[in-house]
Amino acid sequence: MRAQMENDLRLESSLWVGNKRYLAVLTGWHLKWTEADKKNRDKKAVSVPVAEVVGVEEGRVEILPHKSVEDTDRDFTVFYVKRSSSRSSSGLLWRLGRTQFTCPSRVLRDQWTRHIRTALKTHSPLRPHRLMVFINPFGGKKKGRQIYHSQVAPLFELAGISSHVIVTERANQARDHLLKKDLTGFDGVVCVGGDGMFSELLHGVIGRTQQEAGLCENDPAVTLQQCPLHIGIIPAGSTDCVCYATVGVIDPVTSALHIVIGDSQPLDVCSVHYGPGQVKYSVSLVGYGFYGDVLAESEKHRWMGPFRYDYSGAVVFLSNRSYRGTVQYLPADPLMSSPRDKTRCLSGCGVCSKSTEKLFTNSSDEGSLYSSYSGPFSNESEDDWVSVDGRFKCVSLTCMSSSCAKSPLGLSPSAHLADGTGDLILVWDTNPLGFLTYLYRHTTSQDQFDLPFVEVHRVKAVRFSLASEGEEAEDNGGLNIGMDGEDGGYNGSTSRAGSKQNLATRPEGQTKTSKDKTLNPFMCGLCCRKAPTASVWNCDGEILPFPKIFCKIHGQLVRLYARGIEDGASLKDCAEERLECNRTCSLPR
Ligand SMILES: CCCCCCCCCCCCC/C=C/[C@@H](O)[C@H](COP(=O)(O)O)NC(=O)CCCCC
Ligand SMILES: Nc1ncnc2c1ncn2[C@@H]1O[C@H](COP(=O)(O)OP(=O)(O)O)[C@@H](O)[C@H]1O
Ligand SMILES: [Ca+2]
Secondary structure (H helix, E strand, O other): OHHHHHHHHOEEEEEEEOOEEEEEEEOOOEEEEEEOOOOHHHOOEEEEEHHHEEEEEEOEEEOOOOOEEEOOOOEEEEEEEEEEEOOOOOOEEEEEEEEEEEOOOHHHHHHHHHHHHHHHHHHOOOOOOEEEEEEOOOOOOOOHHHHHHHHHHHHHHHOOOEEEEEEOOOOOHHHHHHHHOOOOOOOEEEEEEOHHHHHHHHHHHHHHHHHHHOOOOOOOOOOOOOOOOEEEEEEOOOOOHHHHHHHOOOOHHHHHHHHHOOOOEEEEEEEEEEOOOEEEEEOOOEEEEHHHHHHHHHHOOHHHHHHHHHHHHHHHHHHOOOEEEEEEEEEOOOOOOOOOOOOOOEOOOHHHHHHHHHHEOOOOOHHHHHOOEOOOOOOOOHHHOEEEEEEEEEEEEEOOOOOEOOEOOOOOOOOOOOOOOEEEEEEEOOOHHHHHHHHHHOOOOOOOOOOOOEEEEEEEEEEEEEOOHHHHHHHHOOOOOOOOOOOOOOOOOEEEOOOOEEOOOOOOOOOOOHHHHHHOHHHHHHHOOOOOOOOOEEEOOEEEOOOOEEEEEEEEEEEEOOOOEOOHHHHHHHHHOOOOOOOOEOOOO
16 A cells, blocks of 8 residues: 555656756655766765755745746756754754756656655644744844744745734733634644743643543642644743753754744653642743742843853842752652763653653654553652752753753753653752753753762652741851851752662762851842741743642654654765765755
């Protein structure tokens, strides 16, 4: 049956590109054109997977920067994904490749365009036809509208996608629209903005799916239903972490091309249960202490744009706070992977594929993905929880690497996008130089976990509560200057929550001395007033002012129009070894 379809789609003929003659072959999976006049050894061949063909148009057509059409009888133009490397990022930039072919006759030209269009329909079933696009006109450098209209809309039009565009007029408009309005006929939703805008779509899409399934999303015991609508992100925000960590570059054209060809990347989501039965969702950062304080501080300086985070980061660092609390976590299966195994989750990641089999009972049936999720706690009991008490600079939980331009490898470089786990990073109270070293290592390839006051655990769930006021005052002597005293830092204990058995003690070098106090006399102006004893949670850029939370990771709850980070090195190897490249990259051949 498949072979028959392949045969029906197959087309082979001589075509001209400029003044050179090529042998062009469409096999259903690939469109390949090989220079016809040269000897076999050096012949130039380009092979484009059908899945990466953006569109085909009759005539000689240009799209970017402006559309122009020369309506000739024997020509057709093929648009496709073309890769180039970018030094400033971890992934590959995608550009719109374009080749104009000339046929010997109009009949053959029409045959080519018809066959290519049929191949696209047959082999790219997830390509969107109708999208709902939300533009935040105030995100990042306030260029959302311009980015969409000049770089994205022409590509959507070329691919025959009809888009319903809403420029938001208030915060949470996109979320509310997705929760309440008719979404019939839409294949996906797209945000043009930053992580906050993505978070609105995430909440809208998850909430809507649970509503329609009749599930109570606020109940932490409920197994949430997977979301059928795909989410696309056109980066136009300040941090753009979700885009960076799933695509590898911050580039509107690259992201638009991933949407157009219907790429599909499953993503783990963390539900954060807080207050009286409320829930928020996060894919990148649930952070208490430093990251919560930076976010709270940055909200006062929104007018600074993306620079507000640098400024607030410096202010919060100088205020040198730490917080005492109890963290409990449910460890993930250590046989699957580890946050310190030095691997990276790249496009086609083996750990994530294996997890798909584990997370869904019948992984061979695509339909079952939406019904048979086994949930994170199939067999665990209270005894499996590990409990840690102490004073922390920050407690962070991330479902993915959370890489971004500031930190190209991210908060947890070996975290996986879709393995059903999150990485819990505990940074114990330490002196300012130690903490600066920790932060600085995020900007380099040095291991930020290889520090005595940092630990990282791969987990399925986390609970956090602050120390009671009495414990806090005892620990602090009433002043939260966070860097002094024998009680600061890694003085806590680790225990199995169920058995209450202490397992760990303070590692050497963690006792702080009075000398530390002299490290930063310039900080006194900032920190010698009574600092707050509680921080707030940073939940993907949203402030949660409730210290006590319960977090649970939901494996592959949503899907993005993305494919994970493509490994530039392997493409380069392919080019260097002179293998026939199945991608149209502009790397040296
Ligand atoms: C001495 C140099 C220190 C550099 C430290 C770098 C650490 C970077 C880790 C960043 C993790 C980012 C996780 C993502 C958070 C976003 O959801 C959130 C909101 O983004 P947006 O909606 O686009 O505004 N961004 C932040 O909370 C900013 C954190 C910045 C911390 C310095
Ligand atoms: N029209 C609007 N006016 C004000 N706030 C908005 C509007 N549209 C969206 N928002 C909110 O702005 C916040 C930040 O948006 P985002 O696009 O993430 O930009 P940035 O990355 O610069 O923070 C989001 O939390 C979102 O809810
Ligand atoms: Ca994960």
